[in-house]
Amino acid sequence: MSVHGWHLSGVSQPDSVVVVGIGNIGLLAVLVAKAKGAKQIIAVGKYAPRQELAQRYGASLVLSPDDPKLAEYILERTDGLGAELVLEAAGTPSSLRMAVESARKGGKIVVLGVFHEDVSLDYRHILMTEKQIMGSIIYQREDFADAIDILGAGAVDLTHHVTSEVPLRDIVTQGFLPLSESKAEHIKIQVMPQT
Incomplete structure (x- = not known):
């Protein structure tokens, strides 16, 4: 799913990627972003073991979603712009709003998380900043070859x-x-x- 989401975004070697949610899919999204040449990867998630793994997979900064200065830290690390690409992998209303807030003007938000409730967003903000939100579900046949190449490169130890x-x-x-x-x-x- 993470590889498919990356392909849908259409970006290559972005300056900054934010991954919101570092469960299974989010951690793999960090790994994919690193393998695809993202210069800076910011991971947002709870639980210390997952935060450590996100760093091991290539996150340059790991933040807690509960940190009141979260948006400020992301802006600081992205020269006040926000991220070029945000991969939302938590599937909660607050995580999607966080993803939209974290993206720069004209930035892309790929939704990998599965939602179990409706989400309300400030569409006017999305319109005025020309942010693009796209959904990604499952994967396609062509994503497998890319995933195998990423894992086969051996850049990361997946035993944990x-x-x-x-x-x-x-x-x-x-x-x-x-x-x-x-x-x-x-x-x-x-x-x-x-x-």
Whole structure:
């Protein structure tokens, strides 16, 4: 999904990328932005283990969404302009509003997160600043080759991305429940069918 979102944006080697939400998809979006030559990557997300992983994947700055100076920090790091590209990967109303605020005039916002409720945005602001918002769902066949190239380059160690392995027979108790109850501890839980 992160590679597909990047392709949809149409940007290449942007000066600045903001990734809002650093769960599985957001962390991979940081990795893709780094592999595609983004000069500066700012990741926004909760939970220290994920923040550390975002830095390991190439984020030059990691911020908490709860920081009252978040918008100020992003503007500081982007010479007062905002980001050329924002990848929204959290799927919450506040994260989408944050993504719109983080983009520069004429900037692009690609929505990777899945929303479970309606979101209200200041359309006048979007209109007056000519920001572009596009949705991205799943991936296309051609995205696979690019993803394989990125991972095959070996620039990043993905062993910390899978935070647990569970046998198929224990998928509910050792997989779904821990993942839903301990978001701070888990990113991706791998199911091992043969065990």
